[in-house]
Amino acid sequence: MNVWTTRGNMDIEAQKRAAGEAAIEFVEDRQVIGVGTGSTVKYFIDALAKIKHRVDGAVSSSEQSSKLLREYGIQVLDLNAVGTIPVYVDGADECDGARHLIKGGGGALTREKILAAAAQKFVCIVDAHKCVDVLGGFPLPVEVIPMARSYVAREIQRRGGMPVWRTGCVTDNGNWILDVHGLRIDDPEKLEADWNQITGVVTVGLFAHRPADVVLVGNGRRF
Ligand code: 5RP
Numbered sequence: 057m058n059v060w061t062t063r064g065n066m067d068i069e070a071q072k073r074a075a076g077e078a079a080i081e082f083v084e085d086r087q088v089i090g091v092g093t094g095s096t097v098k099y100f101i102d103a104l105a106k107i108k109h110r111v112d113g114a115v116s117s118s119e120q121s122s123k124l125l126r127e128y129g130i131q132v133l134d135l136n137a138v139g140t141i142p143v144y145v146d147g148a149d150e151c152d153g154a155r156h157l158i159k160g161g162g163g164a165l166t167r168e169k170i171l172a173a174a175a176q177k178f179v180c181i182v183d184a185h186k187c188v189d190v191l192g193g194f195p196l197p198v199e200v201i202p203m204a205r206s207y208v209a210r211e212i213q214r215r216g217g218m219p220v221w222r223t224g225c226v227t228d229n230g231n232w233i234l235d236v237h238g239l240r241i242d243d244p245e246k247l248e249a250d251w252n253q254i255t256g257v258v259t260v261g262l263f264a265h266r267p268a269d270v271v272l273v274g275n276g277r278r279f
Pocket of ligand 1: 092093094095096097146147148149158159160161162163164165168
């Protein structure tokens with residue numbers, strides 16, 4: 057899947073750029089930066105390239121972001137060699153007022169959750185249409201071990217969701233994704249904890265136990 061492609065109009069595109077560029081203020085000299093995936097993050101990477109002499113490298117959440125970082129001459133490092141990362145910048149598909157997120161529209165949710173967990177500060181960059189009162193309008197991505205796909209789908213149906221197999225999508229980890237429609241997520245922490253217990257689930261694309269620390273919206277709002 058080409059996660060650089062946007063589905064919006066020029067206003068949304070301008071907001072993505074503004075949010076991506078705004079995140080540069082969180083980058084300090086001689087740091088290794090955590091870098092996420094998606095069309096909003098691409099603007100952050102473009103801006104990061106302009107100050108690349110100031111940073112020690114990046115840890116990336118996808119092969120696609122790693123490729124772009126390398127093309128810009130930014131060294132891509134292994135998280136195991138880096139340890140804690142001071143700041144992680146990534147987009148989201150939906151964000152509520154408590155900075156809980158739905159992520160994984162670009163299929164990179166597992167590595168994104170690992171980077172968010174390892175980050176001291178998680179900076180989320182979005183355009184305004186991603187901000188919602190209640191999560192669930194965007195189908196919730198769930199990465200699954202391929203042989204468990206139908207079992208996990210039945211378990212999700214039992215919990216009231218409508219899973220759709222994202223055909224043709226194989227994650228960077230060699231797994232598959234179910235996009236779960238028809239949800240109204242009133243208690244994101246509970247749903248994340250419960251669904252994480254379904255055998256065969258690798259990652260639920262709900263970032264509630266580890267929400268963003270700050271959300272930069274492309275219209276200038278931040279919270
Ligand atoms: C990738 C993600 C992305 O951050 C999310 O899909 C937002 O992407 P975009 O900035 O292209 O709208 O979670 O797995």
